[in-house]
Amino acid sequence: MSIVVEGLSRSFGGVRALDDVSFEVASGEVVALLGVNGAGKTTLTKILSTLLLPGGGSARIMGHDVVGEAKACRSVTGVVFGGDGGLYGRLSGRDNLRFFAMLAGLGRRGLRARVDDALERVGLGAAADRAVQTYSKGMRQRLHLAVGFIASPQVLLLDEPTVGLDVIEAQRLRDTVRDLRTSGLTVLLTSHLLVDVEQLADRVLLLQDGRIAEDLPLASFTGLAGYAALVVVRGRGPHPVPRDATVAVDGDTWELSLRVRRWDASVFAELGQELAGYEVSDLSVREVRLEDAFTKLATA
Amino acid sequence: MIFFAAMRHQMALMRASWQFLVLLGVLQPVVYLLIVLSSNPTAATVTAVMLMSFWGSTVWSGAGILRREKMEGTLAPTMLGVRDPRLVLLGKTTGASLLILVVISATVSLFLLLSGHAVVIAMPFWFAVGLALVAVTGTAAGFLLSCLFLLSRYGPQLSALAVAPVTLLSGLLIPVSVLPGWIQPLSWVINLRWVQEFLGGAARGAPDFTALGLGAVLTVVYFVLGAVAFERVAVLARKEGTLDLS
Known part of the structure; x- marks a missing residue:
């Protein structure tokens, strides 16, 4: 050592x-x-x-x-x-x-x-x-x-x-x-x-x-962050309410943040089903970073 | 080896700050010489001018080394080296003393030459020995003061305070014998006083070897006290964490 x-x-x-x-x-x-x-x-x-x-x-x-x-x-x-x-x-x-x-x-x-x-x-x-x-x-x-x-x-x-x-x-x-x-x-x-x-x-x-x-x-x-990726979806009109998601509404627009435990094709497919019928303008995915784990632990 | 490397390093630093060197090594003795030139300068007055300039420079250069290193953040890396930091400091104070003494000696010689004043040194060999001792005493004083000033956060103020009393107690301005009786014993522990007496004697043709011996002994004592003070500084710094990483 x-x-x-x-x-x-x-x-x-x-x-x-x-x-x-x-x-x-x-x-x-x-x-x-x-x-x-x-x-x-x-x-x-x-x-x-x-x-x-x-x-x-x-x-x-x-x-x-x-x-x-x-x-x-x-x-x-x-x-x-x-x-x-x-x-x-x-x-x-x-x-x-x-x-x-x-x-x-x-x-x-x-x-x-x-x-x-x-x-x-x-x-x-x-x-x-x-x-x-x-x-x-x-x-x-x-x-x-x-x-x-x-x-x-x-x-x-x-x-x-x-x-x-x-x-x-x-x-x-x-x-x-x-x-x-x-x-x-x-x-x-x-x-x-x-x-x-x-x-x-x-x-x-x-x-x-x-x-x-x-x-x-x-x-x-x-x-230790507890999730694998953060999915952020923005849209207009009525918004979906998937489990474990937070939704911020501003007038007619909304932003949905979803922390997923894994990020692969099956999750993407599930998300597609959840969002079907809603007006989605933007979707972004960010893989979890060290910063997320550090922030979670440091502020715990 | 690290002693000489530190010595050269300090000289390079001082040459890079040449304005400081000009102020202490050129302007300072020139001002003193202009004052004493109003009367006919003797070897004694010229010696006093050199020693006053040297002491003033020692306080601001050699004695301030550790404090400056701390301010610039270079003390911590020095302490982290595998070489004995006391040797490094000793090399640096020696470099500072030698360089400043050379510049002052050159300035005084050139000034006297250009102004047409001849100063007779009766015993040049012993005078040269005295000058060599001046460099060593300055190194010792710088070494000791550098460590002492680092122990206090009021180092710059203490530096300013150290100049005038030592100048007086060394007999550079007025003879020690005219100082109040109770204060005269303080001059016994100032090595510059004895070196000044020896240099004056060598210039007149009557070198005082007792003064030379006392100056040398006190210089050794200063080195020992400096080494002890440095050890104390180092231990305190490690205990309290006062040597910053950045």
């Missing part, structure tokens, strides 16, 4: 941020940590990165205790910070990466090639010698990612890697993380963007009020 967390707890003043949290992450696995603001995600990430001491319990990274063997933990862990800070704005991307690489334990030998390779890998080769303060948010975030993996860690902690990025930049970052997976890297991902989780994670941990509320493979987690 790459990460083993047992009975981890941590309080700030009277507020319990983590309460008896236990889970394991296997080597090469990508696990997403989900939860609303204040659920304890950042606290857990900070403890695993050795920036914060736990109040109780234990956490081990590649067998090293995060309290007693912090240095050993750091030698096998890369941490990618979200946000605008964490880089030297007046220095170039190359100088930043070189310095952080040396902090991560890399020697001068072969450093230049390694830095160049990492910069190319995150698409910053052409901008390597520009001051970081001239970088876009996406470029900074890619540099953060390069800082995280330059020393070839075995475990990568990704804290909100795509926060504030546009769609293209976010996808580019996800692609880079996906590439990193091929080398067997274990990733613990924290993100509010569920598309990150859907594209990258094998498993989802849901933190609620500092406790692990769910620990499931991605597909099973999505299933």
